[in-house]
Amino acid sequence: MIPLLPLLPLLLLPPISSFLPTATPSTHFNFTSFTPNTPGINFSSDAFASGDNVIQLTRNSADGSLLNSCGHAVYATPIQLWDPATLAIADFTTQFQFIIKALDPTSFGDGLAFFIAPVGYELPLNSNGSWLGLFNSTTNNNSSSTQLVAIEFDTFKNSGDPDDNHIGIDVNSIVSNVTLKWGSYIKNESTGSAWIGYNSTSGQLFVFLTYGDDRYDGTPSLWHRLNLTEVLPERVIIGFSASTGGLTELHQIISWDFSSSFVNDQEAPSKKTRKNFPLVAGVGVGVGLMVACFGYFLRAKKKSREKRGKEEDLVFYASMEDKLAKGTGPRRFTYKELVRATKSFSEEGKLGQGGFGGVYMGLLKDATKDLFKVEVASKAKETTK
Numbered sequence: 389m390i391p392l393l394p395l396l397p398l399l400l401l402p403p404i405s406s407f408l409p410t411a412t413p414s415t416h417f418n419f420t421s422f423t424p425n426t427p428g429i430n431f432s433s434d435a436f437a438s439g440d441n442v443i444q445l446t447r448n449s450a451d452g453s454l455l456n457s458c459g460h461a462v463y464a465t466p467i468q469l470w471d472p473a474t475l476a477i478a479d480f481t482t483q484f485q486f487i488i489k490a491l492d493p494t495s496f497g498d499g500l501a502f503f504i505a506p507v508g509y510e511l512p513l514n515s516n517g518s519w520l521g522l523f524n525s526t527t528n529n530n531s532s533s534t535q536l537v538a539i540e541f542d543t544f545k546n547s548g549d550p551d552d553n554h555i556g557i558d559v560n561s562i563v564s565n566v567t568l569k570w571g572s573y574i575k576n577e578s579t580g581s582a583w584i585g586y587n588s589t590s591g592q593l594f595v596f597l598t599y600g601d602d603r604y605d606g607t608p609s610l611w612h613r614l615n616l617t618e619v620l621p622e623r624v625i626i627g628f629s630a631s632t633g634g635l636t637e638l639h640q641i642i643s644w645d646f647s648s649s650f651v652n653d654q655e656a657p658s659k660k661t662r663k664n665f666p667l668v669a670g671v672g673v674g675v676g677l678m679v680a681c682f683g684y685f686l687r688a689k690k691k692s693r694e695k696r697g698k699e700e701d702l703v704f705y706a707s708m709e710d711k712l713a714k715g716t717g718p719r720r721f722t723y724k725e726l727v728r729a730t731k732s733f734s735e736e737g738k739l740g741q742g743g744f745g746g747v748y749m750g751l752l753k754d755a756t757k758d759l760f761k762v763e764v765a766s767k768a769k770e771t772t773k
Contacts, residue, residue, distance in 0.1 A: 519631060
């Protein structure tokens with residue numbers, strides 16, 4: 389028979405979940421190509437997936453007009469951008485390849501954009517031309533009607549633009565907060581590779597754009613400090629937009645990868661925790677009794693786990709050394725290589741904080757990939773892993 393006293397604290401305690409921050413799921417997807425039957429992408433207006441396995445954001449028809457066209461391609465599932473209980477913001481990185489093709493080298497417009505918007509946001513009426521399918525004359529610069537963050541790849545010089553070839557970060561307005569001039573090959577049918585990410589620790593939204601054999605050098609092309617909780621709701625949609633006006637060009641998305649995750653921040657108290665504080669105090673005695681009951685069991689379990697952990701470590705290190713020697717496992721890098729690849733672990737290249745330490749973007753001279761992540765651990769054992 390179970391003694392009554394140890395059972396009482398269990399009866400007094402509310403559900404454990406009431407003391408924990410609200411769960412905030414991470415998101416990951418990877419589209420290497422697009423077909424007319426690709427699930428998970430919603431198209432609107434003139435956007436569609438064509439037979440050559442790419443997304444056409446604006447009209448692409450030999451027997452029809454390409455003027456005044458616009459379209460959206462949106463990931464079908466909403467993304468959790470921040471946690472309302474803790475105000476923790478997700479770190480995210482998205483990478484996509486795209487082509488902008490000016491059919492006439494002397495007249496072209498207007499560009500494409502990656503955007504983040506509230507759930508339910510739809511392509512505005514009369515948003516072709518310089519609006520890039522994002523705003524119109526009514527919604528532009530009007531946060532009460534349109535909350536939106538976009539990274540634009542613009543090919544036509546409008547009022548407020550630095551050049552007819554530029555990238556920009558837009559917040560609730562088609563007039564960019566920050567811009568960067570770019571080469572004319574942004575619209576000459578070259579394949580561009582764009583990386584866009586948000587670092588919740590620094591509050592920076594960053595963009596890196598490259599063409600051809602250019603590689604990431606550790607510094608974003610453009611960045612802007614932004615508190616996303618002040619601009620966007622907790623759940624959002626993400627996608628692409630493009631438009632033409634009196635001039636035309638083609639806007640194509642070739643591939644798209646996205647990842648988001650929340651850093652476990654125990655210092656940010658949840659609203660639920662504050663709300664339940666009196667209840668927690670009231671059952672404190674019960675919790676103490678529970679701890680006492682389990683104390684002996686936990687000490688015994690800890691000793692057993694420490695012994696087993698030492699044995700597992702020996703097996704792990706032996707296996708890792710064997711894989712490194714044979715070249716079948718992860719590659720070993722010197723500290724000097726990592727310093728050079730991450731530009732001395734510069735803050736500009738820091739993506740966030742992982743479970744083992746700081747996470748940085750870097751590039752190795754002989755790497756087959758443009759980007760990789762380096763997680764700097766704080767303990768010798770973690771560094772080996």
